[in-house]
Each structure stands twice: as structure tokens, then as C-alpha cells.
Amino acid sequence: MTLFKGFRVASLAIGLLCALWILVVACAQCIKASDAYRLIGTLGFLLAIALLGRATWNRPTRIKLFLARYSGRVAWVLIGIMSFLLLLFSFRTAVDFSWDWGQLIKSASAYVLTGELDRVDYYARYPNNQFWLMCLTLIFKGVKFVVPTADIVLFKNVSIVLSCACTVGAVIVTYLTAQMHLGKKAIIVIFLAFGCLPLYLYSSFFYTDSPGILLCALILYLSSRLSLSANTKEKAALVILIGLICALIVQIKVMVLIVAIAIAIAATLNAKSRRQLFLVVRRIAAIGVICIVLCSAFNVAKAAYVDIDSNMENQYEFPVQHWVMMGLGYGGFSQDDVDFTKSFETLEDKKRANFDEIAKRITNRGVLGTAEHLLYTKALRTWGNPCLAGDDYINRHVIHNGRLQQWFALGGTRHDIVLGYAWAFWLLLLSGIALEPIIQLKGRCTRASSLLISLIGIFLFFSLWECNSRYLYVFLPVLILLSSHGYALLVHKADLFRKRIRE
Numbered sequence: 001m002t003l004f005k006g007f008r009v010a011s012l013a014i015g016l017l018c019a020l021w022i023l024v025v026a027c028a029q030c031i032k033a034s035d036a037y038r039l040i041g042t043l044g045f046l047l048a049i050a051l052l053g054r055a056t057w058n059r060p061t062r063i064k065l066f067l068a069r070y071s072g073r074v075a076w077v078l079i080g081i082m083s084f085l086l087l088l089f090s091f092r093t094a095v096d097f098s099w100d101w102g103q104l105i106k107s108a109s110a111y112v113l114t115g116e117l118d119r120v121d122y123y124a125r126y127p128n129n130q131f132w133l134m135c136l137t138l139i140f141k142g143v144k145f146v147v148p149t150a151d152i153v154l155f156k157n158v159s160i161v162l163s164c165a166c167t168v169g170a171v172i173v174t175y176l177t178a179q180m181h182l183g184k185k186a187i188i189v190i191f192l193a194f195g196c197l198p199l200y201l202y203s204s205f206f207y208t209d210s211p212g213i214l215l216c217a218l219i220l221y222l223s224s225r226l227s228l229s230a231n232t233k234e235k236a237a238l239v240i241l242i243g244l245i246c247a248l249i250v251q252i253k254v255m256v257l258i259v260a261i262a263i264a265i266a267a268t269l270n271a272k273s274r275r276q277l278f279l280v281v282r283r284i285a286a287i288g289v290i291c292i293v294l295c296s297a298f299n300v301a302k303a304a305y306v307d308i309d310s311n312m313e314n315q316y317e318f319p320v321q322h323w324v325m326m327g328l329g330y331g332g333f334s335q336d337d338v339d340f341t342k343s344f345e346t347l348e349d350k351k352r353a354n355f356d357e358i359a360k361r362i363t364n365r366g367v368l369g370t371a372e373h374l375l376y377t378k379a380l381r382t383w384g385n386p387c388l389a390g391d392d393y394i395n396r397h398v399i400h401n402g403r404l405q406q407w408f409a410l411g412g413t414r415h416d417i418v419l420g421y422a423w424a425f426w427l428l429l430l431s432g433i434a435l436e437p438i439i440q441l442k443g444r445c446t447r448a449s450s451l452l453i454s455l456i457g458i459f460l461f462f463s464l465w466e467c468n469s470r471y472l473y474v475f476l477p478v479l480i481l482l483s484s485h486g487y488a489l490l491v492h493k494a495d496l497f498r499k500r501i502r503e
Contacts, residue, residue, distance in 0.1 A: 004269045008448040009441075011269065015452030016437035018459045019482075022383045023430045025376065029384025030423050071187045075175060078190050079168065086164040090204035092404045094160060096397035101207035104129060105159060108136035109152040112144055117306065124308045124316035131251035131298060132208050134305040159206035166210040167199055173217035174477045178484055180224050185488040192429060192480045197422050198473055201390025201408065212253030212474035219245050219256070220477055223263045223450065226283075239283055243290025250291065251298050256474055258457040259450075266450035314347050321354035326466040328361040328370070331378045333466060374463045382462045385469035386426035391415065393470070432483030439489040451482045 171193045178186035226238040249256045271277035326337045344350045395409040406412040
């Protein structure tokens with residue numbers, strides 16, 4: 001593997017630096033945001049995990065036999081239990097309509113029930129939500145066809161069930177992906193997913209995040225199948241499917257395209273010969289063409305549901321520079337920045353104003369101040385929330401302030417206990433992510449990892465873009481797979497170490 005060897009090693013090294021920095025930032029935020037009781041709780045959960053690991057270390061033969069015989073059954077039983085818990089949790093913690101999720105549910109419901117689209121200005125301003133509005137409308141029309149008396153309450157309940165289905169689907173696909181690389185150790189994915197609190201906290205919101213996390217898992221699964229397949233017809237079918245998934249990603253959650261780009265980069269860097277490089281480039285080109293053609297078809301279909309003319313787009317749409325400007329301000333969403341951009345009449349005026357404001361904010365901070373803001377302050381706000389802000393979202397417009405709200409919602413009377421667990425899990429997940437590049441580099445592995453390149457892309461993207469820890473939700477398949485690989489490698493190294501001791 002002489003082609004791009006330096007680039008492959010560099011990708012592993014940069015991935016390691018990103019993983020370590022993210023872990024350091026998360027630890028800093030844990031200490032900074034926690035009081036003494038919460039820190040004790042976090043340390044207590046980590047100690048319990050360490051004791052469990054110690055018990056596992058003392059019984060290696062039993063664990064191996066158990067995994068060899070029952071890992072598949074245990075995985076599917078846990079998936080079944082998780083599905084039930086997701087449905088129970090999502091309905092018990094469901095909130096009234098708020099933020100973009102609520103707007104889309106209300107708009108799609110109104111379109112089905114009255115035939116009219118409300119808040120056209122909103123969809124002109126945020127065209128990324130137009131395709132998902134069309135999808136919701138089609139789903140709710142199907143519900144209306146089956147249940148003629150259906151109203152917005154039923155539509156919302158159906159959306160919760162579908163959101164849970166997307167979450168479970170993402171977990172299953174991620175597990176199947178891990179099986180191709182980890183075998184029996186793929187059950188680590190299920191353990192991590194089962195304990196991942198954000199998967200439960202966002203289960204009631206059928207927003208673009210729900211299909212987004214499923215699409216992220218699917219692109220990882222299909223690309224893994226493509227890299228391992230030796231059948232020409234299967235490869236052709238997989239290329240078509242990947243092109244379709246990429247088109248859906250562009251329409252529904254474009255930031256997931258970071259993962260698709262990372263997969264393409266890794267495939268290119270791992271080419272063993274010029275001929276193989278040519279085949280990889282040809283596949284990438286074919287996927288790109290399929291994606292563009294399907295996106296054009298989707299745009300035509302979307303225009304039939306959301307009739308927005310060019311004048312309205314020019315008046316309401318926000319330029320890309322708006323989100324970069326917000327990233328250089330508070331870092332996350334800012335209503336003042338939204339009002340600033342809205343104050344200009346045309347799209348070109350908005351672009352110029354945003355450019356000027358970006359230059360002003362960089363000048364005011366200086367080079368070092370801007371670097372600190374992008375790499376530390378924004379990293380804190382993105383990676384320093386173990387609930388990915390899900391505890392905040394289920395605390396907005398609460399319908400039933402029951403026991404689950406007290407435990408899991410921000411400000412709940414027992415929420416600190418849950419936060420102790422959430423921090424322990426988050427630090428455990430991030431530690432697993434850092435393990436893989438450390439072990440790979442120590443073992444002189446020079447194969448580029450699409451997961452690590454994805455991590456680099458995610459980190460850089462949120463350093464430049466508007467940051468919100470919720471945006472990490474769609475990338476949980478990447479993070480869980482990375483962490484699973486890290487712990488699987490650690491287990492493998494532990495086995496080798498145990499054999500050396502016996503010898």
C-alpha cells in the first residue's frame with residue numbers, strides 16, 4: 001500500500017488529536033459545569049463501570065463462551081427492550097409544539113386538513129425543511145386515508161412512533177455494520193446504544209434529526225458492504241443505493257454528507273494500486289451523478305408541495321454566511337443575529353452584511369482570540385453536553401410534568417442524578433473513540449479510517465458553523481462505532497497480554 005501512505009498516517013494522527021481534544025474539552029466542561037454532588041455521582045458511575053470491567057477481566061473464558069453462544073440473541077433482546085423503552089419514554093415525555101419540529105408538524109397537519117400551507121415565509125427562509133415538510137405531508141395524508149377522522153393529535157402520535165422506529169432502525173443498522181468488522185464484539189454497539197441517553201431524549205421529535213441518524217447509519221452500512229463485496233452485480237446495486245441515500249441526505253440533513261465525503265476520502269487513500277484508485281474514483285463519480293439526478297427529481301416534486309417563487313426566496317432566504325456569522329458570535333443560535341440578517345431586504349444585501357459582520361468579529365477578536373473561540377469555546381458548546389441538549393428540549397412546553405420529567409428534563413428535581421450518569425457515559429464513549437487511533441498508530445497500522453476522517457470533518461464543521469450539541473445527534477452512529485472499535489481493540493490487546501503472561 002504505497003499510494004497515499006503519508007496521507008493515511010496523517011489522517012490517523014489528526015484523528016487522534018481531534019479525539020483527545022474533544023475528550024479534554026468534555027472533561028473540562030464536566031468539571032466546570034458540575035457541582036460537588038454531580039461530580040461525585042459521575043465518579044461513582046465511572047467506578048461502577050471500572051468494577052464491572054474488573055469482573056469481566058477476571059472471567060475471560062466465561063465471557064468468551066457466553067459471547068460465542070449468545071451475543072446475537074442478547075443483542076436482539078436488548079434491541080427489543082430498547083424499542084419498548086423508547087416508545088414508553090417518548091410518549092411519557094412528549095411536549096407541546098415548539099421550535100422547528102413543532103412548526104413542521106403543524107404545517108404538515110394544516111396542509112392535510114385544510115389544503116393550505118401556513119408560514120410560507122419560514123420555508124422560504126429555511127429551504128432545508130421543505131423536503132421534510134413534503135415527506136410529513138405524504139405520511140399524514142396516508143394516516144388521513146386510513147383514519148378519516150384523524151386530527152393533529154393523531155398525526156403527532158404517529159410521528160412519535162415513526163421517530164422511535166428511525167432510532168431503532170439506526171441502532172440495528174449500526175449493529176449490522178459493526179458485525180462486518182468486529183464479529184461477536186459488535187454487541188458493544190448495542191451496549192453503548194442501550195445506555196445512550198440522547199437516543200431516548202430525542203425519540204419523540206420526528207424532525208430531520210430522526211431520518212438523519214438513520215441515513216447516517218445506512219451510508220456507513222452500505223459503504224462497508226461495498227468495500228467487502230466481491231460480486232459485480234451487488235456492487236452496482238450498492239452504488240445505486242448509496243447514490244439514493246446521498247440524495248436523501250442532501251434533501252433532509254445535508255450535514256450528514258460529511259460522513260459520505262469522509263468515506264470517499266478513506267476509500268481513495270486506501271487504494272492499493274492505480275487500477276484500484278481508478279475504480280474507486282469511477283464509483284464516486286457514479287454515486288455523484290446518481291445523487292445529482294435524484295436531487296433534481298426531488299426538487300421538482302418538492303416544488304409541487306411548497307410553492308415559493310424566486311421573489312419570495314430573494315426576500316426571505318438566509319445566505320450560508322449567516323450561520324458562519326452566528327458561529328463567530330455567541331457560537332450557537334442567536335435571535336439578535338437572526339433579526340440582523342432579516343433586516344436586509346434582498347439575498348445579496350444579506351450576504352454583504354453577513355460578510356462585513358464576519359470580518360468585523362474576526363478583527364475584534366484578533367487571530368488568537370478567534371482561534372480560541374473556534375477551537376475551545378465552540379468545542380465546549382458542541383461537545384460539552386452529555387445529553388446533547390435533549391434534556392432542554394423535553395423541558396419546553398411540558399404537557400405532563402411527571403416522574404420522568406423530574407429525572408430527565410433540565411431543571412427537574414432529580415435531574416442531577418441523571419446528569420451524573422450522562423457524564424460518565426459520555427466520557428466513556430469519548431474515551432473509546434480516542435482508543436482506536438492510539439492502538440492503531442502504536443500497532444503501525446496505516447489504513448485510513450472513514451470513521452476517524454468523519455470525526456475530523458465533524459469537529460472542523462462545527463468549529464466554523466453555528467454550533468449546537470443537538471447537531472451531534474445524527475452523528476451518533478459514527479461516534480458509537482468509533483468507540484466500539486476502540487474498546488474491541490482494547491479487548492483484543494488484553495487477550496494478547498493475558499496470553500503472554502501465561503506463557
